[in-house]
Amino acid sequence: MSTKRKINILVGLFVLSAIWGATQYSQKIGYKRYLDAQYQRMFYELIGNVETIQSDLSKVNVSTSTKQNVIILNDIMNQSYSAQEKMSQLPLNHVALGKTEKFLTQVGDYTVTLAKEAIDDKKLDEKERKKLYELQKNAQYLSEELGELQRNIAKGEVEFFDVVAKSNKKLQKSNKNIMATSMIRIEERMNETPELIYDGPFSEHIGNIKPRLKGQKIDKNKAKEIALKFLKEKNVKDLTYDGRLKNAHIPGYVFKNDEITLVVSETAGKIVWMIDTRNITEPTIKKEEALNIAKTFLDKKGYKNMVPTYSLRYDGTTTFNFSYKQEGVVVYPDLIKVKVALDKGDIVGFESQGYLVSHYDRKMGTPKVSVDQASKSIIKGAKIFKSRLAIIPTEGKKEKLCYEFKVKYENRNFLIYVDAITGKQQKIFELIKNENGTLTM
Structure with missing residues (x-):
């Protein structure tokens, strides 16, 4: 081969390499922009939820109408649960944000209790108003801190893509990181939130119960196998380990990919919860079909004798509550929630904490009254x-x-x-x- 031909080949390879490199760089930049746009949208929606929560908490504290209280308290409940969902989808450290998530849960559950009382025409007493005032102040602080973080994002000082690219350990240790520093300040403030004791509905009354879950301890490798098996129908090939929930009510391992996050319990290797954040399009499936999908799913996963007790349709999905049935008796504490997407009929949410905390082989008593x-x-x-x-x-x-x-x-x-x-x-x-x-x- 002549020297000239060799040079031409080398030049050609260099050009192809440059084109490939430019294409890869362009794709990476495009993906980065897309990811940042998606995370920013969810972050702005989270801010909107928190702003509404603190505004509504102020309104209900000056309201003297129980009918008006029902409306406002129900809105606070919906906003707090929506805020929790947005927070779970953002690339933030789930372990480090435990107190903030607990605060949002307390706000939602406490307002459910007050709404129940307001329906019975019970007015707020001084103690309840004081609790609402304390919650409102913390919600206001959370709103202000998130607003400041939003302004830093708008200036280009924080990009979610860069947060995703960093390991959680780096994020925890780097106080110079604006995102981490802001969230640490929020966590410290949320630690001051008073412990609320309330009589929530059956689906929520598990927080102070010692889990009955028994079994061998598993490591993160075994947990990953269990997680992938659980997601078999979704054709998930791999998951990233995202930390250990050491202090959770049910300690477990967190795994995730671009759309799915789930937790596998450290004891017995059970799926505690799973959420799939894929984009959901126009509904094509009716409630009855969605219910059958949820029933079949539970049966395949080994949860037998579960009966539906409640359903809620929201954002193109329906969430079904199932309770265990033993000897013809519905056991409400043994609760599992299954969320079905109404466009494709796949499972986009699962939570078994109530079941894992409460389930055991009970000795059913005999009624003394007919x-x-x-x-x-x-x-x-x-x-x-x-x-x-x-x-x-x-x-x-x-x-x-x-x-x-x-x-x-x-x-x-x-x-x-x-x-x-x-x-x-x-x-x-x-x-x-x-x-x-x-x-x-």
Whole structure:
């Protein structure tokens, strides 16, 4: 081969290499811009949620109308849960943000409790107003700090892509990093949030219960195998290890990819929760089909004898609550939530914490009063549509066997729980139906 030909070949290879390099660089820049745009959108929505929370907390503290309180408190609840969802999707350290996430959970759960009381025309007392004021001040601080971080992002001083590219250890150790420093300040302030004690609905009353989950301890490698097996239907080939939740109610290992985050319990290797943040398009699936998908999913994952108890439609998805059924009795504490996307019918959310905390092989007691005797505790004039036995949690971390009555009274629907041993009423929930589902208050 002549020298000239060799030179031509080398020049050609150099040109091809340069073109390939330029293409790769262009693709990386495009991906970086896309990722930053997506994260910025979620961050701005998070700020909007928190601003609304602090504004609504101020409004409810000056309101004297219980009807108005129901509206405002329900909005706070929705905004707080939406804020938690946005925070979970951002490239922030989930372990380091535990107190901030707990604050948002407390705001949501506490306002649910107050809304339930407001429906019964109970006005806020001085102690409740003081708690709301303390929550409002922390929400205001959180809003201001996030706003300052937003301004730094707008100036180009912070880019989410760079945060993703760094390891969590670097992010924790680098106080020079604007994002990390801001979140550390927020965490320190959230640590001052007062502990709230409230009687939440059955789906939330697990925070102070010691988990019953038993089994061998697993390492992160085994946990990754379990996570990939759980996501088999999604054709996920690999996941990135994202840290250990050492101080969580159920300690576990966090794994993620571009769209999915999930936690595998350190004990027994169970999936604690999973969220898929893929873009969801126009719904094509009806509720009944989505319910069958959720049932089949639980059955395949080894969760038998689960019955649906509640559903909520939101943002192109429907979330179904399932409770364990033993010997014909619905066991409300053993709760699993499954979220189905209504465009493709795939599972985009899963949470089994209630089940993992509460489930065990119970010895079912025998009712000492009949269903007819128990029904006599229902107010006269109420129409009973349905009754069944159920186990419900109590404030004292215990459980009670009750008759569950679904009734209608003065054009309003209720669930009334009557102790199957004493015949006395234990709980009352109002069922509020809208286009999204049924809300229990």
